[in-house]
Amino acid sequence: MVSKLALRSHLDQHACDRLMALPHRITELDRTSFIAREGEKAQQSCLLLSGFVYRYKLTGTGARQICSVHVGGDLVDFQNGLLGHSDYNVQPLTAALVALIPCDALVAAAADCAQIARALWTDIAANTSILAEWLLSVGQRNARQRICHLLCELALRQELAGARTAADYTWPMTQEQLGDATGLTSVHVNRTLQALRADGLLHLSSRHLTILNWRRLRDEGDFTAAYLHLPAADRANEAAA
């Protein structure tokens, strides 16, 4: 379970044992709780076991930008432990089961074991890569592209996280949250989603998304999976419509 973290790089038995032995506290969280709060000290990392979690920042006037969405198996908020205080807020998007791990313990494990260090580094780098792609989306793509793109991304990430199929998955966000992730208003998200439905690309009802035409959704969203750095990315990207 804990070792799911390290999909992107090889870990031998010793490294896995070391990870499993990390001190941690498993907690169930509801949507109103905070995992981290901007400006506070962050001493714990959070490994997401099930459910969804998101990070967001606020402007001075209260506008919210969602900076990432995390699916099961993701290690959230590790970096901030290193910097002393958190830059952003982290909250569950849905009810979520998380394992809280002291950052110090992770750092110590990394110092002990080069494989763990590399795995953690790789994980951080992959998350940074996703962040850069989000910036590209928000900065350069139009509403329809942004939404298609995000839908594709979460499809693949959830599939890797253990969902049966990428084409049919749990949709964790409200339209307002989708807007805050893409830099759009919820009204405009709503209209754009309607257009996508009308064009037969997808079926989205509360908490559940079905992708009806993967190829078109991918093309319209200008989506290529490389930035996710998933081992299965190539295959998934070729998945039939």
Place this chain on the structure above:
Amino acid sequence: MVSKLALRSHLDQHACDRLMALPHRITELDRTSFIAREGEKAQQSCLLLSGFVYRYKLTGTGARQICSVHVGGDLVDFQNGLLGHSDYNVQPLTAALVALIPCDALVAAAADCAQIARALWTDIAANTSILAEWLLSVGQRNARQRICHLLCELALRQELAGARTAADYTWPMTQEQLGDATGLTSVHVNRTLQALRADGLLHLSSRHLTILNWRRLRDEGDFTAAYLHLPAADRANEAAA
């Protein structure tokens, strides 16, 4: 020189020596050269000695989003060495002097020395934090705020990188590049800059920026320096107009 990298965390003599001993190749680059190219293997990190460097991504239709701008002392493009291939392009913004360091050597140094590992981690985390703030800007702030914000950011980062003063510094970007960094067109950047000049906030001519009213620029840009994780941030943020 090499050790400037580690401003954010403590390094003892041993760690510094270890860093200085890293294999590297110093090169002078002009604006047309590539430090990394999207999709290629990246085996080298790049420590920027002088000049400016930027990273950018392209959409399928060729729109460009600048993901970061780097000033002297920054370690650029380290993460991608870990992931195998680069997600983005890295080019000099101006003529630049860089030290190319093999990623493996950095990883090895980190494995040897916990202080180096922590310094590198911290550096990556700080860069990620900046990226998140850019996402916030592009997603939620208007043109004027985005530009003011970026001007403030580069002022502080350059000051820390050794410029005499934050209020008066080398401006490395064209208006088009500023547009690509903020998700605006160069035309709109131009008009917004004119408004800022007219309001007496700054003086910007080719390659040189003078901030005339730091406080207003900061307030209008909704800028707070915390996300930069600079030791001097608090002081700088309070600098007089």
Place this chain on the structure above:
DNA sequence: CGGGGGTTTGAGTGAGCTCAACTATCGTGG
């Protein structure tokens, strides 16, 4: 059956875009 969060719809508005031309600046070579 009465909230309340989420979604949908309508109408009007505006920030920022597009396209296109023009100007300024500067380095280069004849």
Place this chain on the structure above:
DNA sequence: CCACGATAGTTGAGCTCACTCAAACCCCCG
């Protein structure tokens, strides 16, 4: 020393994508 070309900045006019505000609707849950 000037003509030239290239790069960067400026201006104008018209347009559109996405926003704002506001009201309805839906549906789940207590």
